Amino acid sequence: MVDVFVLGGTGRTGRGVADALEQDGLQPVLVGRDGDRLREVAAGRGHRTLVASGAAAMAAAIRAAGPAVVVNTVGPFTQTAGAVVDACLAAGSDYVDLANDLAATSQLLARHAEAERAGRTLVTGAGFGVTATESVVVRLCRDGAQAGRRARRVRVDMVPSLALQAGRLGDALAGTIVEGLPGVPGGRRFEGRRFVDGRLVAAPIGGAPRTLVTPDGDRVSTALMPLGELLAAQRASDAPSVESASSEAPTGALVRTVLPVATSLLTLEPVRRFAARRLAAVRFPERAAPRASSWAHAHVTWEDGTTAEGWLRLPEGQATTVAVCAETARRLARGEGRPGAHTPAALFGPDLVTSVGGEFVGGALLATAHVEGGER
Secondary structure: OOEEEEOOOOOOHHHHHHHHHHHOEEEEEEEEEHHHHHHHHHHOOOEEEEEOOOOOHHHHHHHHOOEEEEEEEOOOOOOOOOOOOHHHHHOOOOEEEEOHHHHHHHHOOOOOOHHHOOOOOOEEEOHHHHHHHHHHHHHHHHHHHHHHEEEEEEEEEEOOOOOOOEEOOOHHHHHHHHOOOOOOOOOOOOOOOEEEOOOEEOOOOOOOOOEEOOOOOOOOEEEEEEEEEHHHHHHHHOOOEEEEEEEEOOOOOOHHHHHHHHHHHEEEEEEEHHHHHHHHEEOOOOOOOOOOOEEEEEEEEEEOOEEEEEEEOOOOOOHHHHHHHHHHHHHOOOOOOOOOOEEEHHHOOOOHHHOOOOOOEEEEEOOOOEOOOOOO
């Protein structure tokens, strides 16, 4: 058996990834800070456990044990990934995380040359958002290249259908939301981003709202969000102009008016700490998934003025994240990685998502796109 460390093994995603890996004959080790909770989760599953109080302790455990693969589900990834990746490169372990924020994905991908020298594979964004939208772009641009077309402008839209479990938002997710975009060029820390002429520039969070009609006939509103899929889409397409949007972004006119003022207050550290505590304590009631499917959407404008649009149908968003992360770790454990730092579809191609239940819909070259509201 091959050992796979699952950091954050008591969380919903960590538990799901560990269970999926064990079904394939791999040996997951649940790693977390609460020994009682680890034992409770492992009971009846047969997983091994390892108590580590934080990122530094997890890194020390990786250096000592040298697992084949490390799966990091512990955010904020801007705070946990650095020490853990250092340990993986030293110990000869491949690495996977679920980062979906622009700062964390940028930081991980910047370690490409270092990972190549170490002969290890680092993968970031192994969840619904980055992997789903990137896969549509990879597929459209592959088909466009075969027709002699180059992408000029790309917009990706993430439309998850999420079932919520009752409980708190939690410190890790709250920290990721509140900490903004530390170290990302192109604008202020709490502004959005887009690519224009190949450079990151400021963009309004919640800007450029659009209404999409999914292949199932559902109408959904999306707006700009500075997420990891922005970088993944730009790298996959090499387009000079790229935007990333989400159905989870604020689209109301009043909210978008107030948002710049509210986010400017987050530049004050005491305000950030207060906001993170309050956000982490927010409790959600249980909620069924609002739609039958989750969707990823991409629209590409080629240099010759023609366009292409593609959709990817996926299961419920959290289930997709677990499946994508587990499949990525599984392939790395089988030795199918490539030294360097990658996003999932850039490494394994769009068949990664079809192997976990994804279905591409559309993707032909189009004269117009099936999108309402806003100019292309």
